[in-house]
Amino acid sequence: MRTVFKTSYDADINMFQHRYQFGWYALLLVIVLVLPLYLGSYWLGEMTSLLIWSIACMGLMILVGQTGQASLGHAAFLAIGAYANVLLQQRLGLPFIVSFPLAGLIAGICGALIAMPITRLHGVYLAIATLAINILVDDFIVIAAPLTNGVQGLFAPAIEIFGLTIDRYRTPIHFYYLALAVTLLVLFFYRNLMRSPLGRAFAAVRDSEISAQAMGVNIARTKALSFGISAGITGLAGALIGHYAGIFNNETFNIIISIQLLLAIVIGGLGSIHGAFFGAAVIALLPQSISMARDNLNWLFGTRAFSVPGMETAVFGLILVVFMLFEPRGIYGRWLKIRTYFQLFPFYRKDMFRRQKSYLKTERMR
Amino acid sequence: MDVLQLLVSGLANGCIYGLIAMGFVLIYKATEGVNFAQGDFMMLGAFICVGLTNPQFMGLPFWVSVPVAIAAMGMFGYALDLIVIRRMFGQSQIALVILTIALGFVLRFIAGAIWGHEPISLASPIAGRDVRFGGLVLGLDEVFVIIVTIILTVVLWLYFNRTKLGVAMQASSQNQLAAYYMGIPVKRVHSLIWALSGMTAAVAGILFASKGSIDPSIGLLGIKAFAAAVIGGFGSLPGALLGGMIIGVIEPFAGRYMPSGYAQIMPYLLLFLILVFRPHGILAQVHAKKV
Amino acid sequence: MSLLEFDNVTLRFGGVVAVNQVSFNVEEGEVFALVGPNGAGKSTVFNLISRFYNPAEGDIRFDGKSILGRKAYDIATLGIARTFQNIELFEHATVMQNLLVGRHRHRQSNFVTELLFTPFVRREERRHREAIEKVIDFLDLQAYREKYIAGLPYGVRKIVEMGRALAIEPRLLLLDEPASGLSVEETQDVAFWVEDIKKQMGITVIMVEHDMHLVSAVSDRVLALADGKALSLGTPQEVQNDPKVIEAYIGTTDEKQEVLA
Numbered sequence: 001m002r003t004v005f006k007t008s009y010d011a012d013i014n015m016f017q018h019r020y021q022f023g024w025y026a027l028l029l030v031i032v033l034v035l036p037l038y039l040g041s042y043w044l045g046e047m048t049s050l051l052i053w054s055i056a057c058m059g060l061m062i063l064v065g066q067t068g069q070a071s072l073g074h075a076a077f078l079a080i081g082a083y084a085n086v087l088l089q090q091r092l093g094l095p096f097i098v099s100f101p102l103a104g105l106i107a108g109i110c111g112a113l114i115a116m117p118i119t120r121l122h123g124v125y126l127a128i129a130t131l132a133i134n135i136l137v138d139d140f141i142v143i144a145a146p147l148t149n150g151v152q153g154l155f156a157p158a159i160e161i162f163g164l165t166i167d168r169y170r171t172p173i174h175f176y177y178l179a180l181a182v183t184l185l186v187l188f189f190y191r192n193l194m195r196s197p198l199g200r201a202f203a204a205v206r207d208s209e210i211s212a213q214a215m216g217v218n219i220a221r222t223k224a225l226s227f228g229i230s231a232g233i234t235g236l237a238g239a240l241i242g243h244y245a246g247i248f249n250n251e252t253f254n255i256i257i258s259i260q261l262l263l264a265i266v267i268g269g270l271g272s273i274h275g276a277f278f279g280a281a282v283i284a285l286l287p288q289s290i291s292m293a294r295d296n297l298n299w300l301f302g303t304r305a306f307s308v309p310g311m312e313t314a315v316f317g318l319i320l321v322v323f324m325l326f327e328p329r330g331i332y333g334r335w336l337k338i339r340t341y342f343q344l345f346p347f348y349r350k351d352m353f354r355r356q357k358s359y360l361k362t363e364r365m366r
Numbered sequence: 367m368d369v370l371q372l373l374v375s376g377l378a379n380g381c382i383y384g385l386i387a388m389g390f391v392l393i394y395k396a397t398e399g400v401n402f403a404q405g406d407f408m409m410l411g412a413f414i415c416v417g418l419t420n421p422q423f424m425g426l427p428f429w430v431s432v433p434v435a436i437a438a439m440g441m442f443g444y445a446l447d448l449i450v451i452r453r454m455f456g457q458s459q460i461a462l463v464i465l466t467i468a469l470g471f472v473l474r475f476i477a478g479a480i481w482g483h484e485p486i487s488l489a490s491p492i493a494g495r496d497v498r499f500g501g502l503v504l505g506l507d508e509v510f511v512i513i514v515t516i517i518l519t520v521v522l523w524l525y526f527n528r529t530k531l532g533v534a535m536q537a538s539s540q541n542q543l544a545a546y547y548m549g550i551p552v553k554r555v556h557s558l559i560w561a562l563s564g565m566t567a568a569v570a571g572i573l574f575a576s577k578g579s580i581d582p583s584i585g586l587l588g589i590k591a592f593a594a595a596v597i598g599g600f601g602s603l604p605g606a607l608l609g610g611m612i613i614g615v616i617e618p619f620a621g622r623y624m625p626s627g628y629a630q631i632m633p634y635l636l637l638f639l640i641l642v643f644r645p646h647g648i649l650a651q652v653h654a655k656k657v
Numbered sequence: 658m659s660l661l662e663f664d665n666v667t668l669r670f671g672g673v674v675a676v677n678q679v680s681f682n683v684e685e686g687e688v689f690a691l692v693g694p695n696g697a698g699k700s701t702v703f704n705l706i707s708r709f710y711n712p713a714e715g716d717i718r719f720d721g722k723s724i725l726g727r728k729a730y731d732i733a734t735l736g737i738a739r740t741f742q743n744i745e746l747f748e749h750a751t752v753m754q755n756l757l758v759g760r761h762r763h764r765q766s767n768f769v770t771e772l773l774f775t776p777f778v779r780r781e782e783r784r785h786r787e788a789i790e791k792v793i794d795f796l797d798l799q800a801y802r803e804k805y806i807a808g809l810p811y812g813v814r815k816i817v818e819m820g821r822a823l824a825i826e827p828r829l830l831l832l833d834e835p836a837s838g839l840s841v842e843e844t845q846d847v848a849f850w851v852e853d854i855k856k857q858m859g860i861t862v863i864m865v866e867h868d869m870h871l872v873s874a875v876s877d878r879v880l881a882l883a884d885g886k887a888l889s890l891g892t893p894q895e896v897q898n899d900p901k902v903i904e905a906y907i908g909t910t911d912e913k914q915e916v917l918a
Contacts, residue, residue, distance in 0.1 A: 010783070012753075013779060070463070121641060123460060124400045124460070128641070129641045132638045135589075135634045139627065139630065139631045193771065195782070196766070196772075196778060197760070197764045197766065198771045203747060207746075207748050207749055211741060211747075213707075214707055214732070214741075215762070215821070216732075216825070217758070219730065259467055262464060313471040313474075313475070316468070316471065317469065317470070318468070320464065321469060324464070325450065
C-alpha cells in the first residue's frame with residue numbers, strides 16, 4: 001500500500017498523483033497507440049467505435065455524473081453534430097478541419113440555448129424534457145427536409161486533412177488515429193474540468209443547489225454551461241459517427257440511442273471518467289458479443305428464440321438491472337473495490353464502501 | 367359530425383393514455399418514484415389477455431381471461447416490487463427511472479419471445495361493433511373505453527382519498543420514517559401500489575387491444591402517457607386522465623388540420639411548453655425545499 | 658452607518674405572517690444574536706438576507722445599499738456568507754473540495770481558460786488552496802482534508818459548514834444554529850471560534866442560537882423574536898431579564914397561579 005506524501009499544492013493540482021499512476025496511464029497510451037499493428041481491420045473498426053462512443057459517454061457524463069442533470073435526449077446532440085458537420089462540408093465547402101470543431105461548437109451552443117428554459121426543472125421532469133427535445137429534434141430533421149434531406153439521410157464524405165484522405169473503410173488505421181486524437185483531446189478537457197473551479201461548481205450544483213447559490217454559484221448559468229459543454233462534446237462524437245456510419249438520417253439518432261447512452265454510463269460508473277470508457281465498451285462491444293453468443297445459445301437450446309430482434313437492448317437492460325441491484329457504483333465502482341482490496345490486503349473490510357441509507361422525505365408541499 | 371367522430375376516437379385514445387398515466391401517478395403518489403416501464407406493463411397486460419383469449423393460444427372465454435389477466439398483472443407488479451424495486455430503497459429517483467427503462471427493454475423482449483412480434487388482435491366481443499346515437503355512428507369499443515376509464519378513475523380517486531390504505535400510501539410517500547413510526551408497513555404498501563398500478567395497466571392494455579392490434583413495441587405509448595401525466599400534473603389522478611384526454615384529442619385534430627410532419631410532434635411540443643412555463647402541470651403540486 | 662439594516666420587513670406565507678415588521682441594525686464588528694422559540698422566524702430572517710425569499714414590505718440594506726434587487730447567488734459576492742441549520746454540504750465531495758467551492762466568489766478564471774488549464778489557472782488554484790489552508794488551520798480540520806462528507810460525524814460536518822462560509826472571506830457571517838446537536842466541549846470550541854472570528858478576522862457575525870449560555874458568552878447584542886415579531890433588543894443580560902421575553906418563553910406568574918388553583 002502506498003502513502004502519498006504531498007509537499008506542495010501542485011501535488012493536488014496535477015493530473016497524476018504520483019509517478020506510478022502516471023506510469024500506468026503512459027503504458028495504456030503506448031498500448032493504444034500500437035494497437036493497429038496487431039489488430040485486423042475489423043477489430044480496429046470496433047476499437048474505433050469504442051473510442052467514438054467514449055467521447056459521447058464523456059459528454060453525457062459531464063452532465064449527468066458531474067452536474068447531476070438527467071438527460072434522456074442526448075442523441076439529439078449527436079444528430080446536431082453529425083448534420084452540422086456534413087452540411088458545413090457539403091453546403092459551405094468547408095474542410096473537415098474547420099467543419100469538425102465548428103459542428104461541436106454549434107452543438108454546444110444549441111445545448112446551452114435548449115438548457116436555458118429548462119434549468120428550473122429537476123429529476124424526472126428534466127429527464128422528460130430532454131426526451132421531448134430529442135423527439136422534437138428528430139422530427140425537426142424530417143420537417144427541414146430541404147436542408148437535411150429528411151428521411152433519406154445524408155452521405156458523409158471521406159475526410160480530407162491537409163491532403164491526407166481518411167476514410168473508414170479504405171484507411172481504417174488513419175480513422176482510428178483520428179478518433180484517438182479527438183478522444184485524447186476531450187479527455188484532456190474533461191480532466192482539466194475536474195480539477196478546476198468550474199468542475200467543483202458543477203459538483204456543487206449536483207449535491208446542493210441551495211448552498212451552491214449561497215456560495216455565489218449562478219445555478220442557471222452553470223447548468224446552461226454544463227449542458228453546453230456536454231452537448232459540444234457529444235456533437236463532436238456525432239460528427240465522427242456520421243463519418244463512421246457513412247450514411248445517416250434522423251432514425252440513426254433516436255431515443256433508444258439516448259437511453260442506451262444513459263444506461264451505458266450508469267453501468268460504467270456514474271461520476272468518473274473511467275465510467276465513460278467502461279460504458280462505451282459495453283455499447284460498442286455488446287452487439288458483437290451477443291451475435292457470437294447467439295449462435296452458440298441457439299445451438300445449445302435447440303431453438304431459434306435467441307435470434308429474436310431486440311435481444312441487444314434486452315441484454316443491455318438486463319445488465320443494467322443486475323448492476324443497479326448488486327453494484328450501483330457500476331463497473332468502475334467494482335474495480336475500485338477490487339483495487340482497494342488488494343491495496344489494503346489483508347485489512348479490507350466488507351462494508352467499506354457501504355452507502356448511507358436515506359429515508360424519503362418529500363420535497364412536495366401541497 | 368366529422369368533428370364529433372374525431373373527438374370520440376381521440377377521447378378513447380386519450381383514455382388509454384390517461385389510464386397508463388394514472389399508473390405512473392399511482393406509483394408516484396405512494397413512493398415518489400417513477401415507473402418508466404408503465405407502458406410496457408400495459409403491453410404485457412394486453413398480451414396476457416390475448417394469450418388467454420385468442421384461439422391460437424389458450425382460447426378461454428373473454429369474460430374469464432379479463433379478470434385473470436388483471437389479477438396476473440397485479441401479482442406481477444407485486445412480485446416486481448418485492449424482488450427488484452425494493453432493493454432500490456433509498457436511492458435517488460433517477461436511479462429508479464433508469465432501472466425501469468431497462469426493465470422495459472427486458473419486458474419487450476420477453477413478450478416478443480413468447481407471443482411473437484407480429485401484430486395481433488384481441489378476439490373480444492366488443493370489437494367491430496357500432497353504437498348508433500342520434501345520427502352518429504360510434505365504435506362500441508371506443509365508448510366502452512371511455513366509460514370504463516371514467517369509472518376506474520373515480521374508484522381510484524376515492525380509494526386514495528377515502529380509504530385507510532390509500533391515505534397510508536400518501537403518508538408513506540411524504541415522510542417514510544414518520545410513516546414507519548405510525549405503524550404503516552411501508553415496504554408492503556409499496557408492493558401493493560405496484561400491484562394496483564399493474565392492474566390499471568392491464569385494464570389499459572385490454573382496452574387498447576380490443577380497439578386495435580397490438581405488438582410488443584406498443585409500450586412506447588408510455589412516453590406519450592408520461593407526457594399526459596406531466597401535462598395534467600404529476601401528483602394528481604384526475605390530472606393524469608385530463609392530460610391523457612388532452613393529448614388524445616390533439617392528435618387526430620392536428621393530423622387533420624395541420625401539415626404532415628407537424629401532427630406527430632404536437633404532444634411533445636405541448637409537453638415541452640408546459641414544462642417550461644408551468645412545470646407542475648394543470649392540476650399542480652408545488653415543490654419547494656424548506657431550509 | 659450600520660453594516661446591515663433590516664428595515665421594517667414583513668414576510669407572509671399565504672395566511673401566516675412569518676416576519677412581522679421586524680427592524681434591527683447590526684454594527685460592523687459586533688456579534689449579534691437572534692433568539693426565540695421555534696417558529697419565531699429566525700431562520701426566515703436569514704433566508705431573507707440570503708434572498709431566498711422576497712419581503713412583502715420593508716427594506717434590507719447592506720453597507721447602506723438595498724440588497725432587495727439582488728439574486729441569491731449575488732449575495733456571496735457582496736461578502737455575506739451563511740451556514741445552514743440542516744447542514745447543506747456537498748455530500749459526494751471531500752472536505753477540501755467543499756471548502757474550495759467557498760472560494761467561488763474569488764474566481765478569476767473563466768471556463769475557456771479552465772478547460773485548457775492555463776498556467777494562470779494553475780497559479781489561481783495554488784492561491785485558492787493557500788487561502789483554504791488558513792481556514793483548515795483555524796478550525797483544525799487537517800485530519801479530515803481528503804475525507805468524503807458522507808462518512809463524517811455530525812460535529813465535524815458542522816465545523817466544515819462553518820469553514821466553507823469562512824472560505825468566502827466574508828464581511829458578514831450568518832451562523833444558523835452553530836451549536837445545535839453539539840456536545841459541551843464542541844460548543845465551547847464554537848464559542849472560541851466565534852470570538853476569534855470577531856476579534857482576529859474582524860468579521861461581523863449574526864447568530865441564530867437556542868443555547869443561551871453560548872449567546873451570553875459571545876454576543877454583544879441580542880434580538881429576541883416570537884411569532885415573527887421583535888420582542889426585545891439589547892445586551893444578553895437586558896434581553897434575558899426583559900419581562901416580555903420571559904412571558905414568551907416561560908409564561909407569566911398569573912397564568913401559573915391559575916393552573917395550580
